[in-house]
Amino acid sequence: MDIVQALNWRYAAKRMTGQTIPADKLNTILESIRLSASSVGLQPYTVFVVSSQEMRGKIREMACKQPQVTESSHFLVFTVNENITEAYIDYMIGLTASTRNVGMDTLADFQTNIKKMLLSRSVEENFDWAARQSYIALGYGLVAAAVEGVDSTPMEGFDHAAMDEVLGLKQHGLKSVVALALGYRDEQNDYLVKATKVRKPADSFFVTF
Numbered sequence: 481m482d483i484v485q486a487l488n489w490r491y492a493a494k495r496m497t498g499q500t501i502p503a504d505k506l507n508t509i510l511e512s513i514r515l516s517a518s519s520v521g522l523q524p525y526t527v528f529v530v531s532s533q534e535m536r537g538k539i540r541e542m543a544c545k546q547p548q549v550t551e552s553s554h555f556l557v558f559t560v561n562e563n564i565t566e567a568y569i570d571y572m573i574g575l576t577a578s579t580r581n582v583g584m585d586t587l588a589d590f591q592t593n594i595k596k597m598l599l600s601r602s603v604e605e606n607f608d609w610a611a612r613q614s615y616i617a618l619g620y621g622l623v624a625a626a627v628e629g630v631d632s633t634p635m636e637g638f639d640h641a642a643m644d645e646v647l648g649l650k651q652h653g654l655k656s657v658v659a660l661a662l663g664y665r666d667e668q669n670d671y672l673v674k675a676t677k678v679r680k681p682a683d684s685f686f687v688t689f
């Protein structure tokens with residue numbers, strides 16, 4: 481499948497079979513998410529990979545009982561930093577220096593500018609910014625899953641406070657934003673399995689000059 485075929489093949493599955501995704505495919509999807517672009521490279525998100533059936537049972541209860549939560553193979557929860565701290569910025573700049581084997585001094589201006597930009601904003605503004613970054617990572621996951629022939633459902637339909645509680649996110653300084661169920665479509669029981677994809681036509685979607 482080329483990428484457009486894969487994106488036409490994918491849809492947000494409402495029912496899945498419970499079949500497990502092979503480790504190599506799961507790793508490709510997770511690695512694609514990790515490789516997502518993020519503003520100033522700060523990756524202000526952490527992805528929880530939930531395979532425990534017990535944990536997914538709890539999550540389903542707080543996700544309007546959506547079947548994909550327990551019928552998926554793996555359930556990913558995208559969480560973001562509750563607050564962007566100076567220590568976090570320093571950590572990421574340090575990671576850049578060590579990964580690229582350059583001195584911290586070469587990154588000093590960049591570090592100062594990032595701090596000026598982010599530390600002058602409110603916690604809420606930074607949370608919204610971080611959440612937007614996590615949606616880009618979600619998009620990478622959706623596309624990677626499609627290319628790998630793995631079904632997925634992006635999900636916002638859950639009680640965020642309850643999710644934070646059950647995953648113990650507060651103690652990590654994180655908050656849940658969005659989720660991605662990964663697995664295999666249940667052809668027999670998913671009413672959407674043969675539904676034609678609905679998208680705005682290209683001639684009104686794109687504006688060209």
Ligand SMILES: Cc1cc2nc3c(=O)[nH]c(=O)nc-3n(C[C@H](O)[C@H](O)[C@H](O)COP(=O)(O)O)c2cc1C
Nearest residue numbers: 490491492493494546633634635636637638658677
């Ligand atoms: C951020 C986001 C949140 C979504 N939340 C849910 C959800 O909680 N449950 C669900 O069944 N589908 C959810 N969807 C799926 C959308 O309804 C679906 O992507 C849209 O109708 C387009 O259809 P398609 O993805 O099947 O092509 C969500 C999609 C996105 C991008």
